[in-house]
Amino acid sequence: MVTRERFGNSGGWSRHSLTMGLLFGVFVMSFSVSAAEDDDYLKALSQEADKVGNTVTTEDAAASATAGARGGVSRQLFETELKEKYAGSAVFYSKLPSATQEEIFLEYRSGASIAELRKKIMDRFLHR
Amino acid sequence: MKRWMAMVAVFLMLAGLASAAEEELKVGDEQGVIPLYQGKPYLHVMHEGRSVKVQRVQDREFELHGYFARTSRECPPFCLGPMSVDPGVKTVGELEIFHFMENQMRDGTGVLIDARTPEWYAKGTIPGSINLPFTLLSKDADDLEMEEVLEQLGAKPREEVGPVTRKLEEWGLLDRKYVTDKWDFSECKELVLWCNGPACGQSPRAIQGLLDVGYPAEKIGYYRGGMQVWQLFGLTTIN
Known part of the structure; x- marks a missing residue:
């Protein structure tokens, strides 16, 4: 009888421990799944952020006084557009001294056409 | 002859007006801010x-x-x-x-x-x-x-609340709209x-x-x- 009770108790304890173990396992699993999901999301965000190489920034601070037809456009934006639309001119532009680049950008801001600017880039590059 | 001269003058005047209007429109367009x-x-x-x-x-x-x-x-x-x-x-x-x-x-x-x-x-x-x-x-x-x-x-940590205040808050006699047990968000x-x-x-x-x-x-x-x-x-x- 005692043995049976012992066995019974022992069986009860083992069922209890099994249930507790399972619950604990589920808890830990759900926690780690959630943490893994967060990690995956952060990883995806980080990878996506790397793709933002040329963020279009259109800061207009002190330069607003000289703003012309393209007042809100930053130099970075101008250069991005040049690279995307006129790759050849962008290469020559990149070889110019920074003061000349600034001059061309200011002309762009004041409304010069892109054809004029491309000619100017070539003229400056060839020292004409 | 005079009639012809008058017609030409009117034509020129109208053309001039149209041109001026175009110029005005162009200038206005360039100056216009988005x-x-x-x-x-x-x-x-x-x-x-x-x-x-x-x-x-x-x-x-x-x-x-x-x-x-x-x-x-x-x-x-x-x-x-x-x-x-x-x-x-x-x-x-x-x-x-x-x-x-x-x-x-x-x-x-x-x-x-x-x-x-x-x-x-x-x-x-x-x-x-x-x-x-x-x-x-x-x-x-x-x-x-x-x-x-x-x-x-702008949230403020809440000091320990006494049992009376807590009860009053539970009963809805004190406003708990912007407070939690830990924080006061009223400001x-x-x-x-x-x-x-x-x-x-x-x-x-x-x-x-x-x-x-x-x-x-x-x-x-x-x-x-x-x-x-x-x-x-x-x-x-x-x-």
Whole structure:
């Protein structure tokens, strides 16, 4: 009888421990799944952020006084557009001294056409 | 002969008038500013201690390029989200942001929050925004960093409440609208949170985090358009 009770108790304890173990396992699993999901999301965000190489920034601070037809456009934006639309001119532009680049950008801001600017880039590059 | 002369004169005069009108129109068109909205050409907002002019790109031929010109991203995780994050949180558009910049932000009662991770913030943000990443705003109310943030946003840690006050609050005899067991939000600031746009989950997560610690929903706004729509309208961004 005692043995049976012992066995019974022992069986009860083992069922209890099994249930507790399972619950604990589920808890830990759900926690780690959630943490893994967060990690995956952060990883995806980080990878996506790397793709933002040329963020279009259109800061207009002190330069607003000289703003012309393209007042809100930053130099970075101008250069991005040049690279995307006129790759050849962008290469020559990149070889110019920074003061000349600034001059061309200011002309762009004041409304010069892109054809004029491309000619100017070539003229400056060839020292004409 | 005189009649012919008169007809030529009238013709020349009409041609001159038309030309003048065209010129006038052209000049007016060149001088015309593309405003933020009708009657509001631009506004200024403080960003990291300096005044920044917020306006639209004035080039009518300007087209958006780069990352934010892309229409699609991998989903999941970058799936289109619902218009509303929570029934109590209002979703806002650009005009409400301009108004917020000129009122609540100017008088110190409002904070514009870029809820993206710092690497996104570093690549350009909406002027006037502060960077409180969603990873920070999703922390528990007991977390030290979260406590600091909440205090920065005007919430006050609550002192130990006596049993009588607690009972009165439970019975609804004392107003518990803006208080939790730990925090008093009655003087907290109005917030507008934003991230990369309608397919971005960062600001919705941040908003959920704030709601979880008891931040009043009516003091939170969600700018769903985020950086993508902001840039689509050629609005000023800043590094």
